[in-house]
Amino acid sequence: MGIKLLIHNDKVPGIETLAVYRQMGGYASVEKALKTMTPNDVVEEVKKSGLRGRGGAGFPTGMKWSFLFKPEGVERYLVCNADESEPGTFKDRYLMEKIPHALIEGMITSSYALGAKTSYIYIRGEYFYVARILEKAIEEAYAAGWLGKNILGTDFSHDCFVQVGGGAYICGEETALLESLEGKRGNPRIKPPFPAIAGLYGCPTVVNNVETIATVCPIINMGGEEYAKIGIGKSTGTKLISASGHINKPGVYEIELGLPVEEFIYSDEYCGGIINGRKMKAVVAGGSSVPILPTELILKTAKGEPRLMSYESLSDGGFLTGSMLGSGGFIVYDETTSIVKNLYTFARFYHHESCGQCSPCREGTGWMEKILHRIVEGHGKPSDIDLLWDIQRKIEGNTICPLGDAAAWPVASAIRHFRAEFEEYVNHPERIKDVKHYYSVQQVSEAQL
Amino acid sequence: MAKVTIDGHSIEVPDGTTILQAARMIVDANNYEGANIAPPTMCYYSKLKTSGGYCRTCIVKVTKGSEKDPRPMPKPVASCRTTVMDGMEVVNITSPEVLESRKAVVEFLLINHPLDCPICDQAGECHLQDLGYEHGLAKTRYDFERRTFEKIDIGPYVKLHMTRCIMCFRCIKVADQITDNRFQGMLFRGDASEISTYIEKAIDNDFSGNVIDVCPVGALTDKTFRFKSRVWFAKPMDAHRYCKKCSGKVAIWLKADEVLRVTSRKDKWGEAEEWICNECRFEKKKTSDWIIEGPRHIDRHSVISANHYENLTKLKLDIGKQQKQLADKK
């Protein structure tokens, strides 16, 4: 069993209640921070821990916190990014649903470090029932004095609210999230200014992912240096991985960073191998936005070293032969999967979710979806493959926010690694006509029995 | 002050100046013909706060961040929303990469835009047409159905044809910043977005007509403009009248003795010099309403004065063909 810091108690009955959570040692980080540490000490510990943002970009959290602008007399905010809409990612939901107090505790400790009197948890609207769970937990925390005025008798007071979204992936982008939290359309802001200077209501704001914030608790409890010993190199600590697709045991796993990918996929402790004992074809390792890799490249790097679950190892080889850890949305595809059709579902997703502010993304995502649709339906032209390549290349880097890049990378990587399959589609549509490309519901449920 | 170098031309500008403004200053300071080093703009409008950043036509590459931090910026940036730093070096037309990216942006702007310039109300003074002409591809690669919308009236004076809109947000910013009541907004999202007003009388405000002048394409047009002929047959004149609401300084477009329409005076960047009121714009259609100052100088560079388009009205509607034709003619 690997080390677990976040969801080790997920199976404890009643862990969603304050009483049980407290029994299992909950809220210790709030006690320790408020009673024995200055806000700056907390920031320093987080810096020492080497914690990197778990929302996708992997930016060092301690550094982000130290950038927060702190003018006198101006409110500061902590906003938790619980928008979790990246296809393949469902770890935040699991954490919030099972152990809501882990997030609330992290919110309090982090807010103390940042000097934020108010914090908001922005949760995607579809997770309404999870929002209710969080609200209940917050109520309990208020009643027990963990939230509200003068927490633990100190002069630190804090209010925490849950805000539900309305259904838009783009609200995961931090400035779009802030716009949405202000009751507006989720259009990403043009930066600068960055949220650390002018975020929510124009005030300095830190936006962090659910898992990032929850991880602050074990860091404070064990100390940053201890935490940094877990993991590998600059990928310190543990990470929640959402595993889905053609594996025997889909679900959320907490892994120590540095775990070999092969072990993660085939060990019974984690994914338990490929469904029906088939061969693996490809993996999307960090949510839909990161490049897809074929089996050879996901198990081993181009240099022949075993690929590890870490920021560095997964991106080894750059975009030519590597990918990214991203949000930890690990989707496995077996040998029967049509990469082309799968890419079409991604392209449709990005087209659906583009906010429409900037022209390359607004127009380009729709164009790519249309071309892929035509290819999947057997009406593709041989020139379509190069056209797709060209469109994605022209979206990338030319947009306001990274959604444009996120729409481009899956297309680029699928063509790069599976060009032959695209050619098959456009040159021999008759051959793919009756192929189903996916498991039927029945097949999946039988395999699970 | 900050020193910035764009395509090899240096200038000292106040802190907080954007790259785009600096480029325009270089053009102004040196009286450059053609104004090429100033990036083209489709959504930025110097007189509208928070405009710019959306269309991406003005992108440039920062090859040196500043004296202090000389690292280049990794991605192209929107020059209209990026402020200069002391020692910054920027490439625009001297960078094939920038030109390539800009060409891509133009292609994106055009894929859902109708290619019926010859019948468009804006033909001849459309910024997208100019841009397509300068940077476009020879042939459209987009072979799907284009997005279309019904034309609708917003109020008695303005017609909205969403099909042509490029979502530059300028009209929304005018509605927000110039008029005192905003009825206009962006609805839906992604490529399904559309400009909308929510009731017919919406644009009932003294300065609402300015949305027509800021619209870079033919999406918002003047319903009172009588289309007896294309714009390039109309003679623009500077004129004024004494008006209580605005400065009364306008451009009137004459054909013989008839005032075909009234617009604001546009500067060399295609922006209104001053906002004008609806009364001047829509209701003063007699030459006797105006004191005519003399012919308005229209930048030689512009398609209107180049008189390119007369023969094209008959052509089948393909920007690529148009362009070729234009090139041949030249």
Place this chain on the structure above:
Amino acid sequence: MSTQLNGAQTFDKNKLTKIVFSDDTMQTVQKMMKRYPEGKHKSALLPILHIAQAEFGGWLSPETMDYVASVLNIKPIEVYEVASFYSMYNLKPVGKCLLEVCRTSSCWTRGAEDVVKHLEKKLGIKEGETTKDGMFTIKTVECLGSCGSAPMLQCGASYHENLTLEKVDALLENYRKAGKQRSYTDLDYKNTL
């Protein structure tokens, strides 16, 4: 493109009188508005739209949106802009049970298309349509964060996961029997079917 919100819209005052939050709801709404700093109550727009949608027939009619604007004291266009941006607000009437089937990669690989086809056959309607009795609407949506329990569908606040065709049948039956309108704001998520 349907431009339901575009162009002329008549503002019917008679209809407006029917659209008013109950006192209870109004209290919740006012409490919500207090979560934000002075003058920033527009922040409550998204949650209030969810409530309005649940209370006024499962969709946001222009009248409902105008009413929300008046409650928040903002311009109607600000509500329209927001309501039309987000995918969870229905700008057209839908059935009592809006069946939202995820169609993105992880669900697709595990048979989401079968679920949609099955629903279409069973209910005799196509994706995007509503049954004649106004009970069900089928909609395909993008990833709902339930990829590890694919295929899945959402109805109101409930997630129905690891679907099989039999499960889908049972689901439809139970929903039909209950006959209730389902909303995201439903609290009875625990006793789902």
